[in-house]
Amino acid sequence: MRTALLILLMATPALAHHAFNAEFDANKPVKFKGTVTKMLWVNPHAWIYVDVKKPDGTVEEWMVETGTPNTLLRRGLTKESLKEGTEITVDGYQSKDGSRRANGRDLTLPDGRTLFLGSSGTGAPSEKKK
């Protein structure tokens, strides 16, 4: 019970950012590998579209919800930072309504590196200003 409250450990009740278990089902964990077809660098959530090839050869499209892109932009990442065709593993939870949407709980590249953990270049805007 206590651990479920940990997420609410913020000083900001007024910013009732939605509890993710309102949309994603703790009882429907998913883990799959797929190919990125595009990423929407938008707020309030960025979305990664992933094509997942099933054993029978058909392709399923999944939409993976992620956080605010602004955090990544501040580290020097840009809309070019996730190329179409990149293979990623999505470890998350499926949408409660059973649609092919998932919470991107943990996103990794084939070599095990966490997606977007680093930055491309140093990213310091001071290098790019006047």
Add this chain to the structure above:
Amino acid sequence: MLFLRRTIPFLCVAAAGVAALIAFASSSLVGQTRASSAPQMPSAYRAPRLADGHPDLNGIWQAFVTANWNLEDHDAQPGPHPELSGAYGAGPAGQSVIEGGEIPYRPQALAKRNANFQNRLKVDVSNDKTWHALGDPEAKCYMPGVPRATYMPFPFQIVQGTSQYVLFAYEFTSATRIVRMNWQQEAPVDSWMGWSRGRWDGDTLVVDVTGQREETWFDRAGNFHSDALHVVERYTPASPYHLIYEATIEDSKVFTRPWKIRFPLYRRMETNVQLLEFKCVPFTEELLFGKFRKQAAR
């Protein structure tokens, strides 16, 4: 005596006629044009300076053209639902703010502009992939982008100090954009209000805007652009109460050449005038999301 009684009226009429002739001659095309009695902009206005020597553009400004209805020439028109709103919501007539009058569309692009107009109040957000396909973004309370934010029928405020940032704050949906002065970095992502980089050209603030979301429209007539949009704005102080605004619009995917709009911006002069809120998101939720609510059980 009788002669005089008959001729004086004649002479009066004749004198009036001669006077009219003289007046006509003085304003005729043949001679000089009589100057309009309306005041003109000062021919060489020098705005007061901030401490860094640049013109002070601080203030609350507003456009009074009807470009938000249509950048091109437009007649008065009924609103989208005259059967509901009568003259409320009807559109005024307006003269084009475009140099040359018309937007130089590529021929195939014009069909999309017309379709936009037909669908300006249709919305369908049931599918993420087609979320933005229909409807004027203004009606959905989306940030209008540049240059539309400049000629929305709402004021905006320029907040200019002596740092390398100038803030533009728009009353419409409390949209803001930061103009970064003399900035090299390119837009890392697209944004609704674009990526603005400024510099001074004499007394003119020049703002280069790239990285705009392709979903914004220029006006309610459905005039649109692609993700290749590039806008260069010029703000030139013309009097203590006016800026002259120009914007050059370039988008080779949609237009055959760059084109330019131009109109004055007027300083709001009311005592203690301030930007108020037009947080319109709540005005759009029924339109966008009403159909997804739980229906009452039969």
Add this chain to the structure above:
Amino acid sequence: MRHPVLSTVAGVALAAVVGLVMPTAGQAPKPAPAAKTAKPYNAPKTPWGDPDLQGVWNDATSTPLQRPANVGEKGVLSDEEAEEFQASLAHDLTRDRRDGGNAADVNRAYNEHWMDARRLKITADKRTSLIVDPVDGRIPALAKLPPDRDTVRAQRAEGAKRFAAGLPDDFTDMSWPVRCVVRTDVPPYLPTIYNNNFQIFQSPGYVTIAPEMIHSARIIPVDGRPHLHKSLRQWLGDTRGRWEGSTLVVETTNFRLDEGVLFQNANPATFKITERFTRVAPDAINYEFTMEDPTTWSRPWTALIPWNKVDPDEQMFEYACHEDNFDIVHFLTGARLREKKGER
């Protein structure tokens, strides 16, 4: 073995979230000193003579708003205690944990690097709460609500329950932040999980604070003009500022009367907030706010949050919200689908 602070921090956090009152300890508490510098900092001035607060600032911290019960009366920790405090908070807050079962895990949402890393650090002055007054570091007791506000409050709570269960009836069951009407831009400015950035612009006669979420600018006249008339009300209220020495004192009134906008659902008709901004170092501003609403709290209370300068290394970016808020539709269509399947 877990640190004793850890076991109560979550409880206090829950209290903060639902606005319950934590019972105060029996003995008289020691006062928590306000953050102080070695000698007063002589802040630079703008060319027109106002103290210079300009820049991009970040207010993220793990220091909780209210003092956790297990630090007793301590307002400020020793270096060693502070290290432990920070470590246990960071352990609670980090999103890179996967333990605690799926219910906890799904709510952590994403990897830690999507969040603001500064929110794992306590404030440099090692206080145990952001609240400095009352001296026990806790929000004062809540006043009893009159029946009409109680009813409205209860209705909103019902809607929030439906939403938390993933079965909202309507967009009105969602909070104003979820609906992208307001987010961290309603004062007081409180740290959150990301985008804890504010850019301050100054021009003659104004100080302007632009929070990142949601893109609105608070353009504050400092020329002594009166507030808007009380019949003109705004989501972010109406703000007026004045300089007291090198402190910008800001008062905000005229909040709209909608429920659920203000902190702890304070009453917009009687709520007043006073904020103070003081540059205390080249890279630090002290942000202090006092909350007053006799129909919500038994007495005014004050918190102090340090702001850290982050430019030129970090910038503000646009935070559009409503424009691509696909989740509103996901929540509603998802609920309708599940209702059809008989889930309720």
